[in-house]
Amino acid sequence: MATFIISEPPQAVLHTLLNADGSATYSAPHKSYKVVAGVNYPVEVPYRSDEMPESTLIEVNLRPHNGVGMVKERHVEELIKRTLQAIVLGEETPRTMLQVTLQVVSVESDESLPGGVKGGGQGETYLDLLTSALNAAILGCLDAAVQMRTLAAAALVGISSGNGAVVTNPGVLQRKNCASLHMFAFSKDGRTLLMESEGKFSMESWQQAAHAARLAVLGHSVVTDARTVTGTSTNASDVNKHSNGDVAMNGTDATTGNNSVICVLDVIRKAMEARVIKDESWRQD
Template sequence: MASPLMGDPPQATLHTLDNADGSATYSAPHQGYKIVAGVNYPVEVPYRSDELPESTFVEVNLRPHNGVGMVKERHVEDLIKRTLQALVLGDETPRTMLQVTLQVVSVETDESLPGGVKSGGQGETYLDMLASALNAAILGCLDAGVQMRTVTGAAVIGLSRDDGQVVVNPGVVQRQGCSSLHVFAFTQDGKTLLIESEGRFSMDHLKRAEQAARLAVLGQNQGQRANNKTNASDANKLPNGDVAMNGTGHDSAVVSVLDVMRKAMQARVIEDESWRQD
C-alpha cells in the first residue's frame, strides 16, 4: 500500500528582519504564500484600555500582497490572535503586548489560466493564507523568545471533487477542482488546536483530511503516535490504494511542517553560536 509523501516541503528562515525582536520568513510549498513575520515582545500596550492585568495582550496585523487589508485579512488576523492567545504564557508578562506583523511578500500565480489567476484575491479562499500566516507567526514568536506552552504547525488539505482524492497544500489550479478545503493546526504532541473548513464534505471526508494533515504537520512517526487508532500511512488512501500530495512521487521522505521549524531553529542556534569558533 502506498504511503502519502511530500516531495516539496515548505521553507523557513529565522531572523530575516534587523529591527524586530524576532522575525521569520515562511514560504509555502509549490510557490504558494511567502510571508514575513515581525514580532516585538514584550512591548508597552499603546492604550490603557487594552491592558490585561493578568495576561499579555496579543495584537496581529496582516498586510496583503497589494492593496489594503479587507474582511479576509481581518478574519485571518482574528484566528491567529486567538490561536496565539491559547499558546502564549501570558501570565509571565502581564500588562504588556505581543505584537505580530505579517507581510504577504508573494502569492501563487498561474499564467495558464485566463488572466493569469493569482491566489490571494478577496474572492479566493482564505485558508491557504491562514496556514502560511500562522506558521510564519509561530516562527517569529520562536525567534523572539516568546514563552509558549507548545509549538504548533498548520497545513492546507483539499478534497478533489471528481474522485475524493486528498491533496496536501493544493495549488491555485488544484483548488479549482476541490469540493472542500481544510486547515488543521496541531501542537507538537498531536493535539488539535485549529480547524477551519469551507465547501461541501462529509464527516468521513473530514476525518481523511485530518489524517493527511497530521502527517503533513507532525511527520510520519509523530502522526502515528498522535492517532494510534489510524495508521498514518493511510492518510491519503484512495479506493485503489493510491495517494496524492500535490502531485509528488512516492519515493521521497516526508518532511513535515514541524521538521522545517526545527531545522530553522537549529540553523538559528548554529549562527548565534558561530562566534565561539572564531
C-alpha cells in the first residue's frame, strides 16, 4: 500500500482588492504559487456579437509572475473557464459577462539552482499553476456573490518515482522526484470536475492519486466517483455516505476515520467565515 504524505494546508483570504466586485488571495503550501483573483460580475459584454442570449459569458485572464502570458497561461485560462462554466449558474444573468483576472504574485524558489532561480517557466509543469489559479478563481467568485451550482476546489498530487509515495501539494523539489503529477478538481458532493495528469503512471497509481486528492479537497475519500459507471448507478447525493448510512463530515476520512486532515474546502469555508465576521463587525459598535 502506498504511503500518503499530506503537506501543510493552503491559505486563503477574501476581498483583498478594493476596486473589484470580488477578490481573493490564494497561497499554496511550501510558499509556492500565490495568486490574487479579481472578479467583476455582472458586467456588460464589450462586443454585442459575443453576447450569449441564454447564459453568461465567462472571461478568464491569467497574468504570470513575470513577462507576458504565453501558451502555458492560455491553456490554464481555458481549463479554468471550462470548469467555471460547469458550476456557474449562467442562465441567471444572460447577456452579461463574468470577468476573472488572475495575477501570479509569487512562485516557489528552487534552491537547487544557482541563486535560487524561481520556477514557473514555460518548460515546467502547468498543473501547480492550474491548481492555485482555479482555487483563487473560485474564491474570487464567492466573494463577488456569483451564483454557482456548487462549491468546488482543486488539489495537486505527485507519485514519487522512488518508493511510490503519494504526495499532496508537492513542492518544487518534491516534484522533481515525482514520476507523475496529477491535478483533480471536485465539487463539494464529490463529482469530478477536472482532472489533468503528466508523466508515466499506472492505473493503480492514478487511483491512489485520485484517492489522495479527494482527501485533500473534501476531507474524506470515496471508493467510486459519482459519475463512474460500473454496472450500477451511483447517486451524487450519496457520495459522502458510509456503508452504515452515516454521512462523512468535512475533515473526516470515510475509510480511515482520520479527522486530522485540513482539506481545501475547509480552508475556503474558514475564509468565508472570516469575511462574514468582518462585514458584520460594525453591528457590535
